[in-house]
Ligand SMILES: [Ca+2]
């Protein structure tokens with residue numbers, strides 16, 4: 238099974254004026270923030286980076302810049318976001334905004350399945366008026 242590795246998520250523009258309440262799902266299962274937290278607040282410029290991703294340290298240093306950047310390993314309970322197996326049907330990554338009233342909003346979805354992509358991948362997500370950039374790696378796993 239191929240392996241998906243989360244690298245970073247950056248908020249360019251939140252969907253709500255006062256920021257979003259972000260959580261992330263892999264194939265419908267919540268993987269971020271942790272079991273004890275409903276969401277994590279993101280404003281313009283907020284970034285989380287997996288500094289344990291399989292990238293050259295120089296590339297990671299370049300990513301882990303910015304005043305509002307948090308290393309994933311410092312977020313308690315967020316280990317499940319770091320990596321996941323990619324089933325044959327693909328891995329659906331969904332970035333969500335929690336809302337107190339009404340259904341939560343989808344900030345973006347990404348179906349990861351293409352193993353021909355090598356190196357760091359970057360996608361811009363547009364959902365509910367927000368703009369986020371997600372980056373990740375996909376590598377062939379061992380059977
Ligand atoms: Ca909302």
Ligand SMILES: [Ca+2]
Pocket residue numbers: 253256257258334335336337
């Ligand atoms: Ca919200």
